[in-house]
Amino acid sequence: MEQVPFKIFSGTKSRYLAEKICDNLGCTLGNMIIERFADGEFSVSYEESIRGCQVFLVQSTFPSSDNLLELLLMIDAAKRASARSIVAVIPYFGWARQDRKDKPRVSIGAKLIADMLSAAGINRLITMDLHADQIQGFFDVPVDHLYASAIFTDYIKNLDRDNLVIATPDVGGTKRASSYAKYFGIPMVICYKLRKKANEISEMQIIGDVEGMDVLLVDDIVDTAGTITKAADLMTSHGARSVRAIASHAVMSDPASARVDQSSLAEILFTDSIPYTKKCEKVTILSVAGVFADAIKRVCLNESISSLYVL
Numbered sequence: 377m378e379q380v381p382f383k384i385f386s387g388t389k390s391r392y393l394a395e396k397i398c399d400n401l402g403c404t405l406g407n408m409i410i411e412r413f414a415d416g417e418f419s420v421s422y423e424e425s426i427r428g429c430q431v432f433l434v435q436s437t438f439p440s441s442d443n444l445l446e447l448l449l450m451i452d453a454a455k456r457a458s459a460r461s462i463v464a465v466i467p468y469f470g471w472a473r474q475d476r477k478d479k480p481r482v483s484i485g486a487k488l489i490a491d492m493l494s495a496a497g498i499n500r501l502i503t504m505d506l507h508a509d510q511i512q513g514f515f516d517v518p519v520d521h522l523y524a525s526a527i528f529t530d531y532i533k534n535l536d537r538d539n540l541v542i543a544t545p546d547v548g549g550t551k552r553a554s555s556y557a558k559y560f561g562i563p564m565v566i567c568y569k570l571r572k573k574a575n576e577i578s579e580m581q582i583i584g585d586v587e588g589m590d591v592l593l594v595d596d597i598v599d600t601a602g603t604i605t606k607a608a609d610l611m612t613s614h615g616a617r618s619v620r621a622i623a624s625h626a627v628m629s630d631p632a633s634a635r636v637d638q639s640s641l642a643e644i645l646f647t648d649s650i651p652y653t654k655k656c657e658k659v660t661i662l663s664v665a666g667v668f669a670d671a672i673k674r675v676c677l678n679e680s681i682s683s684l685y686v687l
Contacts, residue, residue: 586616
């Protein structure tokens with residue numbers, strides 16, 4: 377059976393990652409123009425034929441909402457240009473924290489975004505470390521859910537694990553932290569927090585013992601860094617020897633970088649699913665381009681992707 381030709385295109389803010397993915401695949405990034413008008417409106421046009429091609433569109437949907445709208449227009453344009461299939465590659469899936477009705481009269485933003493992408497015309501979604509795994513069920517098309525653990529495990533293997541303990545900054549991340557703890561055969565502790573409102577913590581407690589231990593905090597998203605820095609300081613006050621952190625998505629809204637610099641964190645690692653341009657000496661960025669390149673290659677060849685899942 378002849379392989380369907382594929383092409384990769386990128387939105388404005390994810391071009392840096394799309395270029396790395398193309399370098400890993402040994403191909404060139406597709407030629408596309410996103411034209412912006414004086415009133416803020418924009419249009420998308422493909423400057424090469426994509427008829428009959430398998431098209432991969434790389435775009436994280438972090439704020440502002442222009443990134444999401446760019447992706448929707450890219451999908452629509454590809455469908456109207458007779459692409460054989462359209463795969464949305466969304467390293468960071470925005471609005472994922474709105475995955476349920478946690479109080480009366482609120483929207484379920486993640487489901488709305490899933491409906492919008494489906495209505496625009498995607499045939500498949502490739503994403504990484506969704507805030508809630510059940511978001512995969514919001515789609516009626518195949519979802520390849522990748523994990524940043526594929527690159528973070530190499531980092532952990534180089535740490536001194538004799539006194540290492542895995543920690544989660546909140547109860548919601550227990551499953552994620554437990555996967556790392558079981559994989560490496562090391563203990564786990566949990567931070568329990570209470571919030572009065574979004575992005576504001578009223579109380580935090582540790583469940584477990586960290587005295588004399590090297591703590592590794594595991595999270596998926598760091599937004600204002602209030603939770604993870606407070607957890608790090610709490611670990612230190614309870615006798616932890618050192619505190620580091622790994623997180624998949626560097627949302628890092630102000631004043632996150634300043635909080636990290638001023639905290640007891642020795643280091644915090646992110647992936648490049650979102651562009652991080654601010655200055656923070658404690659931040660290290662690892663690229664997930666190779667993981668997405670492997671996933672794209674396997675989709676094109678109809679091969680299994682499950683072997684990419686380390687945890």
